[in-house]
Amino acid sequence: MTKPEPLAQQDIKRLRMAGLVLPRAPRPGERWVPRTDAEVHLLREAMRLDQMRQLLLAEVGRLRQASGQRSGAEIREEAAREAARLRECPLSPTLLGVVAAGAAGLTQDETASRLHFAPASVKTNRARVAAILGTRSFGHSIAVCVQAGWVAPGPTRTGVDG
Template sequence: MSEPLKDKEIAQLRRGGLLLPPGPRPGRRWLPGTPAEQHLLSEGRRLDRVRLLLLEEVGRLRQVAARIPRAEVLAAAAREAERMKRCPLSQTELLIVTGAARGETAEQTAARLHFAHDTVRTARVRAVDKLGANNMLHVVALCLTEEWVSRDQVRGVAP
């Protein structure tokens, strides 16, 4: 487990952001000139949005952690680790099962997770095989029953 971020580091992350190159002349902003530059700019903007979402989540988790006694957090983490040891599915397969539990199609799950559509379909087939289930509905039911996927995750409240 890594050290928690210090307040100074969090402040630096908040001030950071997407930096564009200087414009061609003073007072003129830089614009992408090639498809590669346009792609890089769109990816940079996407990553900057992810940075902001992660900072929001860090703030939310810090508030929650401040309210829960440390011993309780450690005990819950130990219970979670023990429960997940029994799960034959990979983390990727669990993410994809969570999408199915939300009612997402394979295409929607692929778009949300930034996976190829075939990756999602293959992971669904593997989950059915690993659990000896009849279909994805059966996989979802097993994962919810064993608490490998929580109701909060299905609602989109928890990671």
């Protein structure tokens, strides 16, 4: 048995907007009422199916919430918040130099030599970058800075030959 495809957000939206629609009344301003046994039966079945539609939608919502699955709108909102947070670079030029050296693949000692810092200062600055950006590690900090466009991956252009 194959696994069913997940419902697309637009399909769920259409299901939410759908509902039981009664036929038009014979005269404007009047309410439609079933006149035959067949119409009564069809109306009951339609009401039952509409209730099932509503129950299924509630279950889909409950399962998505329990699984932690997020909608496209939620993902876009989170990405927009993160982009707004990172729009302005919170790092000083010194810290950006340390990140750029890391992005170029330099070790802590090579970075210290190139930027004329003590190796302990480079270690402290790497930790400071991660703390400022709220990242898990210095490597994650490099990825965030490259993604934001604050530093370019590859050889550094610090103006100091090392």
